[in-house]
Amino acid sequence: MSASGRNIRQADGLLMNIHDPSTGPVLPKDGERNVLITSALPYVNNVPHLGNIIGSTLSADVFARYCRTLNVPTLYICGTDEYGTATETKALEEGVTPLELCTKFHQLHTEVYKWFEIGFDKWGRTSTPEHTKITQEVYLSLHKNNLFRLETSDQTYCEDDKLFLADRFVEGTCPQCGYDDARGDQCDKCSLTFSSPTELLNPRCKRNKAHKLSVRPSTHACVRLDLLQPRLEEWLQKARVKGHWGSNAVITAQGEIVEPRMLGEGLRPSAVTRDLRWGVEVPKTGNEEEDKAMDGKVIYVWFDAPIGYPSITATYTDQWEKWWKNPDNVDLYQFMGKDNVYFHTVLFPSMLIGTGQPWTMLHNISSTQYLNYEDTKFSKSRNVGVFGNNAQETGQPASVWRYYLLSQRPENNDSSFLWSKFIAANNNELLANLGNFVNRVVKFVNAKYSSVVPGPEGFAGGEAVAEASGSDAAATQLDADFISDINARLTEYRQSMEDTKLRNGLTVGMALSARGNQYLQDNSLDNALLANQPERCGRVLLNAINLIYLLSVVFHPFMPTTSEGILRQLNAPARSLPEKFSIDILPGHTLGKAEYLFKKIDNVNGEQEKKWQKQFGGDAHVAEQVNPAGPQGHPEGGAVPKVKDIAVTASKKAEHEARKAAAAKNKKAAAAEAEKNKSPAEKELEAKVQAQGALVASIRKGQAEGDADAEQIKAKELKAELAELRKKLKEASIA
Ligand SMILES: [Zn+2]
Numbered sequence: 001m002s003a004s005g006r007n008i009r010q011a012d013g014l015l016m017n018i019h020d021p022s023t024g025p026v027l028p029k030d031g032e033r034n035v036l037i038t039s040a041l042p043y044v045n046n047v048p049h050l051g052n053i054i055g056s057t058l059s060a061d062v063f064a065r066y067c068r069t070l071n072v073p074t075l076y077i078c079g080t081d082e083y084g085t086a087t088e089t090k091a092l093e094e095g096v097t098p099l100e101l102c103t104k105f106h107q108l109h110t111e112v113y114k115w116f117e118i119g120f121d122k123w124g125r126t127s128t129p130e131h132t133k134i135t136q137e138v139y140l141s142l143h144k145n146n147l148f149r150l151e152t153s154d155q156t157y158c159e160d161d162k163l164f165l166a167d168r169f170v171e172g173t174c175p176q177c178g179y180d181d182a183r184g185d186q187c188d189k190c191s192l193t194f195s196s197p198t199e200l201l202n203p204r205c206k207r208n209k210a211h212k213l214s215v216r217p218s219t220h221a222c223v224r225l226d227l228l229q230p231r232l233e234e235w236l237q238k239a240r241v242k243g244h245w246g247s248n249a250v251i252t253a254q255g256e257i258v259e260p261r262m263l264g265e266g267l268r269p270s271a272v273t274r275d276l277r278w279g280v281e282v283p284k285t286g287n288e289e290e291d292k293a294m295d296g297k298v299i300y301v302w303f304d305a306p307i308g309y310p311s312i313t314a315t316y317t318d319q320w321e322k323w324w325k326n327p328d329n330v331d332l333y334q335f336m337g338k339d340n341v342y343f344h345t346v347l348f349p350s351m352l353i354g355t356g357q358p359w360t361m362l363h364n365i366s367s368t369q370y371l372n373y374e375d376t377k378f379s380k381s382r383n384v385g386v387f388g389n390n391a392q393e394t395g396q397p398a399s400v401w402r403y404y405l406l407s408q409r410p411e412n413n414d415s416s417f418l419w420s421k422f423i424a425a426n427n428n429e430l431l432a433n434l435g436n437f438v439n440r441v442v443k444f445v446n447a448k449y450s451s452v453v454p455g456p457e458g459f460a461g462g463e464a465v466a467e468a469s470g471s472d473a474a475a476t477q478l479d480a481d482f483i484s485d486i487n488a489r490l491t492e493y494r495q496s497m498e499d500t501k502l503r504n505g506l507t508v509g510m511a512l513s514a515r516g517n518q519y520l521q522d523n524s525l526d527n528a529l530l531a532n533q534p535e536r537c538g539r540v541l542l543n544a545i546n547l548i549y550l551l552s553v554v555f556h557p558f559m560p561t562t563s564e565g566i567l568r569q570l571n572a573p574a575r576s577l578p579e580k581f582s583i584d585i586l587p588g589h590t591l592g593k594a595e596y597l598f599k600k601i602d603n604v605n606g607e608q609e610k611k612w613q614k615q616f617g618g619d620a621h622v623a624e625q626v627n628p629a630g631p632q633g634h635p636e637g638g639a640v641p642k643v644k645d646i647a648v649t650a651s652k653k654a655e656h657e658a659r660k661a662a663a664a665k666n667k668k669a670a671a672a673e674a675e676k677n678k679s680p681a682e683k684e685l686e687a688k689v690q691a692q693g694a695l696v697a698s699i700r701k702g703q704a705e706g707d708a709d710a711e712q713i714k715a716k717e718l719k720a721e722l723a724e725l726r727k728k729l730k731e732a733s734i735a
């Protein structure tokens with residue numbers, strides 16, 4: 001036994017290997033299972049809402065943590081997607097450079113994910129030299145393989161902004177119904193869609209109606225998805241079998257292609273360049289005519305964004321190709337919302353196939369449906385509900401948020417975020433089930449055994465088996481049932497997690513804890529058991545403590561901080577996920593002190609629930625009044641704050657209050673100062689104006705005699721006189 005009072009079974013792979021970054025990057029090992037994980041890159045120009053978090057980053061984090069509990073080399077990569085029209089235009093509007101804007105927003109995202117305890121191995125961004133280099137290399141490989149075609153078409157150009165306008169920045173008159181505020185891609189009144197804003201009558205620049213627009217031809221490079229489709233389909237059929245895909249928006253589990261764009265005539269060549277400045281420059285191909293046509297253009301954001309996965313990895317290690325060009329040794333798992341499936345199963349794989357290089361391709365795709373808020377939508381452009389940066393304003397810990405969101409993970413259908421269920425999840429599940437089990441056992445051992453784990457001396461541990469408990473056959477049977485139930489659930493847990501059915505994994509985890517509570521009840525753990533059957537009592541506690549050790553690893557992916565709290569109480573190091581329930585904390589081991597894992601949320605008469613509903617919008621009506629949908633809302637996410645409003649270090653609310661207080665103070669001081677400096681003539685005249693105004697009011701209310709209209713004229717004359725006097729005083733003070 002060590003000085004720390006620990007007595008833990010020694011076995012290869014029993015503990016979790018925790019990577020020490022000072023020893024270098026995590027790299028895959030040849031001939032072993034290696035897991036590369038990505039979550040959809042959040043668009044930098046917005047605040048992630050809970051729907052984004054549950055679908056992408058949180059889900060991927062849970063899976064990455066699960067893989068680490070298997071001691072499998074695991075790399076989880078994500079970052080902000082920064083290029084494109086929306087960023088460039090917003091930066092223009094706010095008078096900052098796109099890079100400045102991205103840097104601030106990147107920081108905002110960083111803080112949200114940090115609060116949610118998302119454990120990226122590398123959290124990066126796409127505006128890096130590595131990203132430019134790899135994107136241009138992919139482009140040039142496709143070019144070399146004759147997979148581009150140049151197409152010229154008319155585009156709307158703003159002579160004042162000196163740029164081609166993306167569809168969403170053009171407005172005009174609908175040629176069909178005459179509606180004056182039709183958007184560049186669609187008329188909101190008659191729903192006619194336009195293939196180009198040049199179809200609008202009287203097109204205007206959305207930034208400024210006075211700007212002069214013209215139509216200019218522009219040439220773009222289109223990637224030949226039509227030529228790539230046969231190879232893409234061949235890959236899809238193999239990948240879905242190898243990675244055990246379920247049905248998704250592109251291909252069913254039976255291999256039937258259902259993506260409309262791939263049916264009929266199939267995929268069309270698709271433009272991958274844009275007339276923008278904020279993006280990856282189109283590289284020179286060596287073809288003079290073509291390079292001239294592409295001069296000053298950038299690569300379109302859907303083409304460069306997925307290359308962010310390898311390029312962010314390249315900012316983590318210069319050996320990034322060991323992860324990304326190693327299809328035989330690396331399994332790539334990608335997490336995203338359902339609206340991103342096409343990009344990850346069609347566009348990105350087509351690009352990679354087109355390079356002719358041995359890229360690590362998608363192994364398993366995990367996509368989620370939408371998470372709705374109360375009775376309205378999260379996942380649309382409206383700013384409704386709780387956003388990533390408000391979760392902490394509730395004062396509830398990240399573990400509870402993670403647990404609740406994951407327990408509602410919309411795996412097969414849309415699901416709903418409800419405050420009532422959030423509170424119930426904490427009080428009735430986490431606290432009553434898991435918290436209670438851990439607390440009851442640790443407290444009992446603290447109090448009755450001076451924290452020393454009971455059990456037969458010199459017991460070697462290992463796989464749990466029901467040992468004959470003397471002549472007590474009933475007790476032996478209780479243990480046998482307990483062990484077999486735990487093992488059955490452990491197997492189900494592993495299977496669910498391997499299939500990225502994270503919600504079920506969590507449910508099974510809670511069932512394991514509930515089985516522990518039942519075991520204590522079946523054995524009537526109490527003082528009487530301790531007094532009358534001390535040996536039996538010790539055995540029950542030894543089993544219970546080792547179930548708690550198992551729970552620490554089962555819940556590690558979902559609630560890392562809670563898992564740490566359990567380990568602290570057990571005085572044990574983080575363990576790996578075993579295949580079978582085993583006795584690894586041995587008799588004689590000293591536990592830590594009992595502490596509460598969860599805190600009850602008081603909700604008398606549903607008051608807390610109502611409070612949060614009010615704070616964050618409880619129904620669509622209220623929420624829309626508070627935060628109307630804006631044209632600046634990115635289709636993926638919530639309202640977009642102004643760069644200057646992003647306070648990344650201090651609390652936003654506190655800063656706002658401080659600003660307000662300072663402004664009020666200044667105003668008061670200014671008023672007092674002005675009062676002090678007034679001349680007697682000004683003060684006298686002010687008094688007259690006030691008295692005359694009161695007289696007019698009294699007459700109108702019938703409280704005084706007189707001709708209201710005549711007195712009103714007098715009041716106006718007095719006011720004019722006062723204004724004249726003030727003007728003179730001001731001129732005098734300036735002179
Ligand atoms: Zn119309």
Ligand SMILES: [Zn+2]
Nearest residue numbers: 158161205211
């Ligand atoms: Zn303009």
